[in-house]
């Protein structure tokens with residue numbers, strides 16, 4: 001079930017360095033939200049706090065609140081592993097387990113969490129996830145071949161299948177198409193459009209046309225100077241951000257005057 005994400009006064013640190021400051025945002029369920037902004041403004045850092053991946057980096061920490069519907073994901077006693085299965089993540093470079101079969105890749109989340117599925121349950125998860133990732137037709141006859149044998153675009157869809165296999169509420173994507181050719185990129189964008197019917201989708205992208213194509217809402221981040229933290233400058237419907245932004249910094253960025 002798709003969930004709403006809300007952050008309240010969120011700061012992200014690497015050691016003493018504050019990389020992202022004071023983010024207040026509400027992300028609606030069953031929508032696609034794009035994070036855009038110049039390099040180093042903290043898009044990836046902020047994204048990774050939303051499923052507690054940020055804290056995996058030694059010395060990294062976050063302050064403030066992140067609510068998933070009403071649950072504070074940083075509250076004492078909340079298991080970060082459970083958070084990461086509720087808030088799945090797809091990375092820039094497709095990262096299937098290369099020697100594991102397509103089948104094993106899709107089911108990897110269950111195995112890693114020690115959940116045993118019956119044969120028929122596994123088959124259902126496999127078909128549902130690969131169909132949901134628009135990959136079933138291309139791989140159904142070679143489910144036992146290695147995931148590393150697929151094309152880059154297919155590998156990324158396999159990673160999306162692996163993410164949706166464990167039925168998350170939110171899918172975070174960090175530049176999911178930046179390593180792919182234009183045709184595979186369009187396949188991923190079509191898929192993102194379908195995923196929002198069931199999930200809350202958040203995507204970091206450097207490609208502004210991509211943000212305009214896939215996102216319902218867009219958040220523009222910026223940093224005032226090197227060494228300063230990144231901040232959320234403007235957050236609105238994508239059409240407003242691209243056609244009628246309220247903030248001059250947004251206007252300058254989307255019109256290509258910097259970044």
Ligand SMILES: Nc1ncnc2c1ncn2[C@@H]1O[C@H](COP(=O)(O)OP(=O)(O)OP(=O)(O)O)[C@@H](O)[C@H]1O
Nearest residue numbers: 014019037038039040041042043044045046057230
């Ligand atoms: N592991 C890390 N250790 C220390 N500082 C880091 C680390 N990762 C990122 N940073 C710093 O945090 C700030 C935000 O980086 P981040 O990668 O989140 O920005 P970004 O907007 O996603 O950039 P890009 O668009 O280039 O991917 C930068 O100043 C960066 O140098």
